[in-house]
Amino acid sequence: MNTNVFRNLSYGVYVVTTLDGSRPTGCVANSVMQITSSPATIAVSMNHDNYTNDCMKRAGVFAVSILSEKSDPSLIGQFGFQSGRDTDKFAGVSYEEQEHLPVLTDCCGYIVCKIIDQMETNTHTVFLGEVIDGDSKGTDPAMTYAYYHKVIKGKSPKNAPTYLSEEETEKTETLAKKETWVCSVCGYVYDGETPFEELPDSFTCPLCKMPKEKFIKK
Amino acid sequence: MNTNVFRNLSYGVYVVTTLDGSRPTGCVANSVMQITSSPATIAVSMNHDNYTNDCMKRAGVFAVSILSEKSDPSLIGQFGFQSGRDTDKFAGVSYEEQEHLPVLTDCCGYIVCKIIDQMETNTHTVFLGEVIDGDSKGTDPAMTYAYYHKVIKGKSPKNAPTYLSEEETEKTETLAKKETWVCSVCGYVYDGETPFEELPDSFTCPLCKMPKEKFIKK
Numbered sequence: 351m352n353t354n355v356f357r358n359l360s361y362g363v364y365v366v367t368t369l370d371g372s373r374p375t376g377c378v379a380n381s382v383m384q385i386t387s388s389p390a391t392i393a394v395s396m397n398h399d400n401y402t403n404d405c406m407k408r409a410g411v412f413a414v415s416i417l418s419e420k421s422d423p424s425l426i427g428q429f430g431f432q433s434g435r436d437t438d439k440f441a442g443v444s445y446e447e448q449e450h451l452p453v454l455t456d457c458c459g460y461i462v463c464k465i466i467d468q469m470e471t472n473t474h475t476v477f478l479g480e481v482i483d484g485d486s487k488g489t490d491p492a493m494t495y496a497y498y499h500k501v502i503k504g505k506s507p508k509n510a511p512t513y514l515s516e517e518e519t520e521k522t523e524t525l526a527k528k529e530t531w532v533c534s535v536c537g538y539v540y541d542g543e544t545p546f547e548e549l550p551d552s553f554t555c556p557l558c559k560m561p562k563e564k565f566i567k568k
Numbered sequence: 569m570n571t572n573v574f575r576n577l578s579y580g581v582y583v584v585t586t587l588d589g590s591r592p593t594g595c596v597a598n599s600v601m602q603i604t605s606s607p608a609t610i611a612v613s614m615n616h617d618n619y620t621n622d623c624m625k626r627a628g629v630f631a632v633s634i635l636s637e638k639s640d641p642s643l644i645g646q647f648g649f650q651s652g653r654d655t656d657k658f659a660g661v662s663y664e665e666q667e668h669l670p671v672l673t674d675c676c677g678y679i680v681c682k683i684i685d686q687m688e689t690n691t692h693t694v695f696l697g698e699v700i701d702g703d704s705k706g707t708d709p710a711m712t713y714a715y716y717h718k719v720i721k722g723k724s725p726k727n728a729p730t731y732l733s734e735e736e737t738e739k740t741e742t743l744a745k746k747e748t749w750v751c752s753v754c755g756y757v758y759d760g761e762t763p764f765e766e767l768p769d770s771f772t773c774p775l776c777k778m779p780k781e782k783f784i785k786k
Contacts, residue, residue: 351703356679357704358704359600359634360710360712362578382601383599383601383729385599385613385694386729387574391689393613395602458576471696474604484571485573486570491714511604
């Protein structure tokens with residue numbers, strides 16, 4: 351089996367949110383799809399290790415904020431590469447409430463769901479949600495995972511279904527490249543014109559906002 | 569609820585195939601996503617009315633052929649807008665066998681699965697498949713549903729989770745357009761430079777190959 355084939359499946363980039371008691375929390379997901387149109391239901395896949403998974407099960411509800419190509423990529427660092435167990439993921443993030451659930455202001459649409467079924471695998475839960483509200487916002491096109499990967503140069507966190515181990519990724523990607531600087535926190539590959547060593551010390555990862563010293567040479 | 573928000577979810581375009589006894593059959597699907605990476609599993613949503621759904625349950629296995637932007641769009645007409653109950657969907661279609669399952673030659677990758685779980689909704693089954701084989705083919709980018717919709721000008725068949733009723737679709741799309749010719753079989757909207765009336769009688773729908781007289785003026 352050649353696991354690179356999974357890269358040919360097309361996804362969007364979403365922030366799935368729910369409530370931890372009364373505290374908003376959430377994480378980045380790619381695996382969201384509509385299952386039925388009437389009544390509308392969607393499925394979301396969520397790793398057992400994501401704190402959002404526990405919170406979704408307790409709250410019984412979740413919301414999906416659909417990121418657009420114009421959404422601030424640091425949202426992906428904020429929601430994708432830290433845990434809601436020990437971080438307030440919403441710190442400094444603008445959001446509104448829809449059906450009592452947090453929805454990011456900086457997105458091109460949202461869907462609010464009540465969980466009506468779930469299917470367990472060894473690492474992920476597939477939640478089936480009946481849509482109770484949803485709306486489009488603005489006209490910016492939705493961010494696809496391909497756009498995130500190719501244009502924003504982002505990677506998958508380890509809990510994502512789309513995660514490929516570093517070895518597999520390097521096998522297909524680096525090839526001719528001699529030296530790259532990679533954010534050790536989120537995997538962002540520095541791609542600017544200024545040589546990395548000459549960047550100011552104030553440089554931070556555009557994805558997860560970690561400081562320059564978190565980058566490692568590969 | 570504004571159902572147009574569902575258009576902001578990102579999908580690929582796939583042909584899900586299986587066996588009806590020893591006869592290959594299949595249909596078009598958008599709702600395919602990876603659930604876990606190790607062992608690799610994927611989920612596929614399939615309408616109860618699709619003959620492929622019955623056959624998948626009987627066969628216990630299925631394959632996903634991932635269409636690329638260069639794949640012949642008539643495959644979507646062939647597999648998406650007729651039923652395998654009364655048609656040989658593979659008539660005239662080039663395919664190969666992988667793990668005894670039919671995989672389209674004209675695709676950018678395939679995944680073969682054994683069904684290990686399923687979840688029912690009122691209209692669709694969500695199948696969970698453990699991947700037993702898969703490979704990429706060529707370097708053409710995968711066709712996204714957005715590409716199919718915007719570049720190929722295709723629509724969803726009625727059984728698709730992504731289907732929006734004609735009324736809803738027209739509300740958002742036509743607006744300023746005065747007169748359009750639409751294929752009554754697959755919904756393809758004629759968009760050529762030659763006025764539709766002046767096309768030769770031999771004109772056929774580029775998606776589903778139906779003759780010119782199947783087009784209706786809107």
